[in-house]
Amino acid sequence: MREGTVNEAAKMLREWDDVLVLSHRSPDGDTLGSAAALVDALLSMGKRAMFRCADPIPEKFFYLFRELRLDAFVPAHIVTVDVADKALLGSLEPLGEQAELAIDHHFGSHRPFAACRWVEEAAACCMMVTRLIEAMGVEITPRIADALYTGIATDTGCFKYPSVTPETHRIAAMLLERGAHASKINTALFDTKTRTQIRLESAVYRGMEFYFDGKCAVVSLPGSLIAETGATESDLDGVSALARQVEGVVCGVTLRERGAGEYKVSLRTAEPVDAVPIARTFGGGGHRFAAGCTLHGTLEEVKARLLAACGEALGAR
Ligand SMILES: [Mn+2]
Structure with missing residues (x-):
């Protein structure tokens, strides 16, 4: 070499x-x-x-x-x-x-x-x-x-x-x-999106939830929704950026159901939130402002665990 x-x-x-x-x-x-x-x-x-x-x-x-x-x-x-x-x-x-x-x-x-x-x-x-x-x-x-x-x-x-x-x-x-x-x-x-992307994104915006005074946004994509919109991997790729794009959000979380009870989690953050420690809590990793991990459980359980970790990162109790 x-x-x-x-x-x-x-x-x-x-x-x-x-x-x-x-x-x-x-x-x-x-x-x-x-x-x-x-x-x-x-x-x-x-x-x-x-x-x-x-x-x-x-x-x-x-x-x-x-x-x-x-x-x-x-x-x-x-x-x-x-x-x-x-x-x-x-x-x-x-x-x-x-x-x-x-x-x-x-x-x-x-x-x-x-x-x-x-x-x-x-x-x-x-x-x-x-x-x-x-x-x-x-x-x-x-x-x-x-x-x-x-x-x-x-x-x-x-x-x-x-x-x-x-x-x-x-x-x-x-x-x-x-x-x-x-x-x-x-x-x-x-500047061009497929109709499938639009269907997927409108579902994302409709279901977006906000926590911790609007500093954290959560998007959930159940397997049924992914199947319904006909979204492919490349359609899904762009979606993880959407939660963080909302004004005031410094911690965007996207939960994507992959199999029954398995969720792929994408974290997109902005100053002062470091995404890596949050992902590491659940055995994942990545970069300072973009990280990911995989969690198992029901959607409610997975969301609750992630929100606890995000709340800690935001200094909220
Ligand atoms: Mn390159």
């Missing part, structure tokens, strides 16, 4: 042919944008390149690959993008063990698996891939710019997260100059 730089990565890719690019499972816009842009760049150099992911590409990202003519061949070199751990490759993990290059922005949590890793602190893996493609001497076409912009917008929550720096905007601006369809991409990714 060795550490690489952007120039070393560019040199390897310039020399290689028959390259396979891998994205992580449950793919998001950053891992897919990175892969699409890199494959596109390699194809434009006259090389053979292909892409694989353990899970299907969500429909809203189909545009990234629509015009790419992917070859079929036995790969000679494997590259991973936005993959912090080979386990995140899902069923493609054995290919990860053969990877020669890992390009990743999970600085601090990347677990080395490839022969060479180029890991930096960046708002998105696509920030790194932008520099890589420039170092490879490949022209950033409007299609490559779209893919790179998609990843940066995805991982920064449309330029809202604290990870955004002046450099993020500078790179995004350059991608717009190269023809990225920013407005179209942002509308599709951040």
Whole structure:
């Protein structure tokens, strides 16, 4: 295992042919944008390149690959993008063990698996891939710019997260100059909901409960409601953010029934509430403002236990 730089990565890719690019499972816009842009760049150099992911590409990202003519061949070199751990490759993990290059922005949590890793602190893996493609001497076409912009917008929550720096905007601006369809991409990714999402969200808003002077909001999603709305995993993903979005709420709790009597709990908090100790009380974990755990019992029991822990975190008795 060795550490690489952007120039070393560019040199390897310039020399290689028959390259396979891998994205992580449950793919998001950053891992897919990175892969699409890199494959596109390699194809434009006259090389053979292909892409694989353990899970299907969500429909809203189909545009990234629509015009790419992917070859079929036995790969000679494997590259991973936005993959912090080979386990995140899902069923493609054995290919990860053969990877020669890992390009990743999970600085601090990347677990080395490839022969060479180029890991930096960046708002998105696509920030790194932008520099890589420039170092490879490949022209950033409007299609490559779209893919790179998609990843940066995805991982920064449309330029809202604290990870955004002046450099993020500078790179995004350059991608717009190269023809990225920013407005179209942002509308599709951040301003468009499926009807299923709307049905689910209206049920969420109707049933939202407030506690501790409105500092804590609780959303319950019984299995029957999930089945009724026809919500998929990706529909459900966005819902955990809703409770915390209400003004005054610093502790948003979403309870999702998974099996009979099993609840997946998502915690979304804001200053001064740390979500980690609350999740740890129930054997879970996560980040300061986003954590999760699993509880068993009836909905009322599970809710009561969580409210006790949230009340303690809020300093309420
Ligand atoms: Mn990423």
